[in-house]
Amino acid sequence: MRLLMLDAMQWFCIACALFCVLRMLLGPTSADRLVALTVLSSLVLGFLVLRGVRENRALYLDVALVYDIFGFLGFLAIARFLKDKFSDGDSPE
Amino acid sequence: MDTSRLWSLIRFIITAIALLAVWLLFSGSLEPFSLIIGIVGALVIASLTYNEFIAQHDASLRSFLPRPFALAAFSFILVLYLYQSSWFMLLAVLSGRVNPRIVHFRTRLRSDLARMVLSNSITFTPGTITLDLNDDHLTVHWFFCTTSHARAAGDAVKGRMEKHLRKVWL
Amino acid sequence: MTLARELLALLFFASAVIFGIGGIIGLFRFPDPYSRLQAGSLCGTTAIFSIFIGALLLSTSLAVAARVVVIMIFFLVSAPTGSHIVARFAWNSGLQPWKPPLSRRSGYTDRQDEP
Structure with a gap:
């Protein structure tokens, strides 16, 4: 029962992540793609925690903890990069 | 010791304690070697960054220490x-x-x-x-x-x- | 005891599935980035937090449970930070929020459009 639930939730995370990737490919503006990326990163975090609890290994959860704390640096870098690109004279999409 | 020096010392100590707590959380061990490295690292980083961690113009301890x-x-x-x-x-x-x-x-x-x-x-x-x-x-x-x-x-x-x-x- | 924990975890996992599917529907239904971010936080925050609570209930050893609790505490800080970075990027690039047609608005009473 316990392992079945954890496995099912891992598959659910993967299914939601696939829809987020679809949104990221479809998204008309770069802000839409960033929105899909934030949801995707949260889903990856949930997947890591479920995997660590299922295998019952604390080392996997350390990886999830560091991903949790420093995950937002990626969005910060992408947002800064896009802002610089737009302010160079190109109009936003 | 005037007020601003004392205030700097208090900010430095609080920053060092916060850094040491994070070190203990991540290392998860109380061996002497890792403990000494944590204390030295916390003191060095706190001496560099206490001005950013708690701004000078914060009025008192009550404004950032929660209950x-x-x-x-x-x-x-x-x-x-x-x-x-x-x-x-x-x-x-x-x-x-x-x-x-x-x-x-x-x-x-x-x-x-x-x-x-x-x-x-x-x-x-x-x-x-x-x-x-x-x-x-x-x-x-x-x-x-x-x-x-x-x-x-x-x-x-x-x-x-x-x-x-x-x-x-x- | 084990059965009670598993039933509670099942409850939280079920709510995670419901909120996650709702968030994905909202991600495809609304037309502008702000609304998509609001709906996406349903999937990205509530569903993930429910998954954490369920995983905490199902963890067997103390080391694993303590790490899940620490991850939950940091998630309280890190989840809004990501949303805020994206929303601030959209706001600074001059994007105006989408307004639904009048017949579909919920409970708005003021006359003027601008605050």
């Missing part, structure tokens, strides 16, 4: 608010009856940390996102807007959280 029990109670209440507003959000997504709008209002909290926690809590609950925070002026994207009047919108969005936060910080 621990009130803080624990606030995080529990925040989780309850998360589920409550998620439920409204789910109904709105399924029915499609929404009214997104940008509202501006002011907060009565005085310390910078409490304002940051307030805007963080507003973003954490689905349905409201903080777009900008200038001193005490918040710009919020509100998904179920009922009014554009600043005071009424502020009461509806943050009134309950601000009431609890005033017990945690000054």
Whole structure:
């Protein structure tokens, strides 16, 4: 029962992540793609925690903890990069 | 020793204690070797960064040290608010009856940390996102807007959280 | 005891599935980035937090449970930070929020459009 639930939730995370990737490919503006990326990163975090609890290994959860704390640096870098690109004279999409 | 020197010392000690707590959390061991490395590292990093960690102009200890029990109670209440507003959000997504709008209002909290926690809590609950925070002026994207009047919108969005936060910080 | 914990975890996992599917529907239904971010936080915050609570209930050893609690505490800070970075990027690039047609608005009483 316990392992079945954890496995099912891992598959659910993967299914939601696939829809987020679809949104990221479809998204008309770069802000839409960033929105899909934030949801995707949260889903990856949930997947890591479920995997660590299922295998019952604390080392996997350390990886999830560091991903949790420093995950937002990626969005910060992408947002800064896009802002610089737009302010160079190109109009936003 | 004059007041500003004493204040710098207090800020330095608090920064070192916070860094040491994070070190203990990550290393997870109390062996002498790792403990000594943690203490030395915490002191060096705190001497470099205590000015950024706690700003000089913060008035007193009360403005950034939370009351621990009130803080624990606030995080529990925040989780309850998360589920409550998620439920409204789910109904709105399924029915499609929404009214997104940008509202501006002011907060009565005085310390910078409490304002940051307030805007963080507003973003954490689905349905409201903080777009900008200038001193005490918040710009919020509100998904179920009922009014554009600043005071009424502020009461509806943050009134309950601000009431609890005033017990945690000054 | 084990059965009670598993039933509670099942409850939280079921709510995670419901909120996650709602968030994905909202991500495809609304037309502008702000609304998508609001709906996406349903999937990215509430569903993930429910998954954490369920995983905490199902963890067997103390080391694993303590790490899940620490991850939950940091998630309270890190989840709004990501949303805020994206919303601030959209706001600074001059994007105006989408307004639904009048017949579909919920409970808006003021007359003027601008605050």
